[in-house]
Amino acid sequence: MPATITVAEIESAIRNVPDFPKTGIQFKDITPLLADARLFAGAIDLLTRNFTPGSVDAVVGIDARGFIFAAAAATKLKAGFVPVRKKGKLPYATIEQDYALEYGSATVAMHTDALKPGARVLLIDDLLATGGTSAAAVALVQKLGGNILELGFLIELKFLNGREKLKHLPVRSLVVY
Numbered sequence: 189m190p191a192t193i194t195v196a197e198i199e200s201a202i203r204n205v206p207d208f209p210k211t212g213i214q215f216k217d218i219t220p221l222l223a224d225a226r227l228f229a230g231a232i233d234l235l236t237r238n239f240t241p242g243s244v245d246a247v248v249g250i251d252a253r254g255f256i257f258a259a260a261a262a263t264k265l266k267a268g269f270v271p272v273r274k275k276g277k278l279p280y281a282t283i284e285q286d287y288a289l290e291y292g293s294a295t296v297a298m299h300t301d302a303l304k305p306g307a308r309v310l311l312i313d314d315l316l317a318t319g320g321t322s323a324a325a326v327a328l329v330q331k332l333g334g335n336i337l338e339l340g341f342l343i344e345l346k347f348l349n350g351r352e353k354l355k356h357l358p359v360r361s362l363v364v365y
Contacts, residue, residue, distance in 0.1 A: 193230020199363045201227050202343065216343050216365070218314060222256065232260045234362055235312055235340045241266040244337065245307040248272060250325050251296070254313035257342060261312055270302045270309075272325045283331050287324035296321065298328040305333030316341040316361055319350030326357065 201224060203217040221227050235257060246268040249258025255271060262269035275284055275295035282297040303309065309329050316322060322339060329336055336357055344350070344361030351359055 193227060193233065195234065195362050198227060198231055198234070198342070202363060216315065216345075218253065218342065221342075228260075231342060231362065232257065232264055235342070236261050236264055236310070238338060238360075239265055239310060243308065244310045246270045246303055246309050246334070248298075248309055248311045248325060248329060248334075250311075250313040250321055251277070253315070257314060257340075258312040261310065261340075265310070267310070270298065272296050272298050272328060283328055285324040285327045285331075287320040289320065290318075294321075296324045296328065298325075298332070300332070303329065303332040303334040307332075307334045309334040309336050310338055310340065311336060312340045314342045316344040316350045316354075316359070317348045319348075319353030322350065323353040326354065 198221060201221040203220050205215040205217050208215040221231060244265045244267045247258045247262035247265065248270045249255045251273045259269045275297050278297050278299055281300045283300055284295050284297045286293050286295050311325060313322060326336060338358045338360060339354055341361040344364045346364050
């Protein structure tokens with residue numbers, strides 16, 4: 189087991205990239221954290237600290253960076269991994285959920301057989317921003333009868349108020365800006 193990692197260590201590994209992908213955006217680059225095995229393992233430990241192997245049936249991860257953290261968490265918790273992907277990217281029968289973007293809308297999907305009714309679900313993503321994608325993923329889990337135990341995020345951009353769309357659920361973020 190890796191030495192205990194602090195949230196401050198994780199935060200110090202997140203690189204701020206100004207004006208990416210467009211002017212005015214302060215992109216939070218997690219690749220330095222991912223490149224450091226000790227920090228990456230520590231981040232997974234912190235994201236899963238409220239759970240033990242066997243207490244979660246599935247870890248749901250949101251396309252695409254959420255897959256990195258959710259798959260690692262699923263392995264640690266000895267749970268299944270379930271991807272939530274953009275519409276048209278999954279090969280089998282899916283359920284879909286639309287959500288609003290700043291200009292327009294988008295759709296995410298999950299396989300119809302991804303969860304059994306009553307499944308205990310931990311939903312993990314790298315970033316909580318406006319909350320639209322996360323709320324759509326929650327809706328998919330609930331359509332299949334899954335029980336969300338917690339939503340875990342590596343980073344939360346608090347000023348975008350994404351937590352408001354998830355206020356009926358337990359939400360935990362490691363690094364909050």
